[in-house]
Structures are given as C-alpha cells and as structure tokens.
Amino acid sequence: MNRRTTRTATRTLAASIALASGLALTGCSSDGDAKDGKPQLKVSGAFMPQPVMDMAGGFLVIKNDSGTADKLTSVSSPLSDDVQIHETKDQKMRQVKSFDIPANGELKLERGGNHIMFMKIKQKPKQGDKVSVELRFEKSGPIKVELPVEAPNHNPKQH
Incomplete structure (x- = not known):
C-alpha cells in the first residue's frame, strides 16, 4: 500500500x-429513562365516581416519560378484595390480564373506555372521600394512588 x-x-x-x-x-x-433502565411512570387525573351499587369504577392516566414500554398488570385496594382491569370494546366490558403502556406514551383509563373495576365493594365511599389503590406493573415498582371520590355523573371529558 x-x-x-x-x-x-x-x-x-x-x-x-x-x-x-x-x-x-x-x-x-x-432521555427520561432512570439509571436502572425502568420506565418512568406518572399518574394524573385519578378519580372514582361515587358508587351507586356494590361496584365502582376507577379512572386515571398513566404517562410513561421513558423509552421503555411497560404494562399495568394488576390493581389492589382496601375497598374491595376483587379489583379488576377491564377493557371496553363494542360497548362491552371484559376483564384483561394487562394494559400496555407505550414508551413515551400513556395509558388512559376513562369513562366509556378501559378502566379499573372494583367488584363487591366493602363500603360505599361518598363524594369528597379518597380511595387508596396500588397499581402494579411488569417492569416498574408499584405506585400508590389516592382516587378522589367525585359525583356519580362526574366526567372530566364533559368539562
């Protein structure tokens, strides 16, 4: 050469x-990933309409500010021994094992759509109360959230 x-x-x-x-x-x-590589999740807009029966719904948004996707795998609460996550398709609810939380995206649990379902609640919380829940994920650690109890017809989309 x-x-x-x-x-x-x-x-x-x-x-x-x-x-x-x-x-x-x-x-x-x-950007947005923690040093341990786990997703960075934040919860906002949490609420529960005041229940009128022995069941209740829970609604919130989980924002993922990282490049790593995650899944919501379960929810627990002292309000009920049977807390489920439900998807709504064709105006029908059904229990699912998990919900995807996309990287740099969000999971919306909202009225008329996917949501948390509290079956056979132990007592009916009243408007102004708060209901504790723990959200569990495939990759991230659990997150504890207080759901403020709102009027039975409360829907933030209509405000």
Whole structure:
C-alpha cells in the first residue's frame, strides 16, 4: 500500500470507530429513562365516581416519560378484595390480564373506555372521600394512588 491509501484507510477506520461509539452511546441511554433502565411512570387525573351499587369504577392516566414500554398488570385496594382491569370494546366490558403502556406514551383509563373495576365493594365511599389503590406493573415498582371520590355523573371529558 502507498502512503495515500494508508492515510485514507486510517481516516476511514477512525471515522467508523467514532460513528460506532456514538451509536453505542445513543443506544445505551435515552432521555427520561432512570439509571436502572425502568420506565418512568406518572399518574394524573385519578378519580372514582361515587358508587351507586356494590361496584365502582376507577379512572386515571398513566404517562410513561421513558423509552421503555411497560404494562399495568394488576390493581389492589382496601375497598374491595376483587379489583379488576377491564377493557371496553363494542360497548362491552371484559376483564384483561394487562394494559400496555407505550414508551413515551400513556395509558388512559376513562369513562366509556378501559378502566379499573372494583367488584363487591366493602363500603360505599361518598363524594369528597379518597380511595387508596396500588397499581402494579411488569417492569416498574408499584405506585400508590389516592382516587378522589367525585359525583356519580362526574366526567372530566364533559368539562
């Protein structure tokens, strides 16, 4: 090889190493991810309409500010020994095992859609009370949330 070919090969190799290093660093971290690589979840808009029967619904939004997806796998509460997560399709509710929480996205549990269902509640909370729940996830640690009890017809979409 002559000098010119050696210099060109050296520059190409150096550029390739720099590019590969930059890509490797980019793949290892993403904005919003914790150092342990778990999703960063935040809950907002939580509420429960005052129950009129021995069942109640719970509604909230789980925002994922990370590049790692997660799943809501279960919910528990002192209000009921049977707390389920339900999806609504074609105006029919059915229990599901989990809900996806996309990377850099959100899961909306809302009236008329997917929601938390408290079966055979132990007592009926009144408007102004708060109901404790614990949300459990596939990857993230549990999150405890207080659901303020609102009027039976409360729907934030209509305000």
